[in-house]
Amino acid sequence: DGGITQSPKYLFRKEGQNVTLSCEQNLNHDAMYWYRQDPGQGLRLIYYSQIVNDFQKGDIAEGYSVSREKKESFPLTVTSAQKNPTAFYLCASSISLAWNEQFFGPGTRLTVL
Amino acid sequence: GESVGLHLPTLSVQEGDNSIINCAYSNSASDYFIWYKQESGKGPQFIIDIRSNMDKRQGQRVTVLLNKTVKHLSLQIAATQPGDSAVYFCAENRDRGSTLGRLYFGRGTQLTVWP
Numbered sequence: 471d472g473g474i475t476q477s478p479k480y481l482f483r484k485e486g487q488n489v490t491l492s493c494e495q496n497l498n499h500d501a502m503y504w505y506r507q508d509p510g511q512g513l514r515l516i517y518y519s520q521i522v523n524d525f526q527k528g529d530i531a532e533g534y535s536v537s538r539e540k541k542e543s544f545p546l547t548v549t550s551a552q553k554n555p556t557a558f559y560l561c562a563s564s565i566s567l568a569w570n571e572q573f574f575g576p577g578t579r580l581t582v583l
Numbered sequence: 584g585e586s587v588g589l590h591l592p593t594l595s596v597q598e599g600d601n602s603i604i605n606c607a608y609s610n611s612a613s614d615y616f617i618w619y620k621q622e623s624g625k626g627p628q629f630i631i632d633i634r635s636n637m638d639k640r641q642g643q644r645v646t647v648l649l650n651k652t653v654k655h656l657s658l659q660i661a662a663t664q665p666g667d668s669a670v671y672f673c674a675e676n677r678d679r680g681s682t683l684g685r686l687y688f689g690r691g692t693q694l695t696v697w698p
Contacts, residue, residue: 513688560626571629571632572686576625577626
């Protein structure tokens, strides 16, 4: 089945630790995105990438980092600089940056202990 | 400011009734709109989309209406079923003419279907 996978589903982090969230897609999509979702709020864009080895900051990039070494993979690292990292993180992909329809993964719930 | 918003944060309907979920937008430059359904603890799923050159688009049990005059978007679900219970998001692409097809999301409406 084609789609987007995220792992792990649940992640717990101690304060001061960096953690990396995985996102893999086999849809052959060029563009990939990371969103953060907080309770009762819409999705906010963290980072996006339109092609391998290229990525851009979204609206709330502070405290996060990404890499795009392979077309299929777009991991997100939540660093200790992110002051309030507890949230639901969603990865998405689209055919290209100019193609509006985005496909979402199942999400990772990150909790800081 | 410019935003994608929703008139009601929650909507409760009885099984079998029709549901209407509303969305207001303020950017007249937006030329693409999309509705997603998100079940608890899962990622959003595509429902239906519409471009600004259309007023109406129908899918299976769902219809999206676009009123550009008043900048209003609605999602109609016919014969609502318990499995339709979820949060529904509208999103818009404000960047007409740009190579960046990013979406801007509203807060969502929680739809609850009662038996």
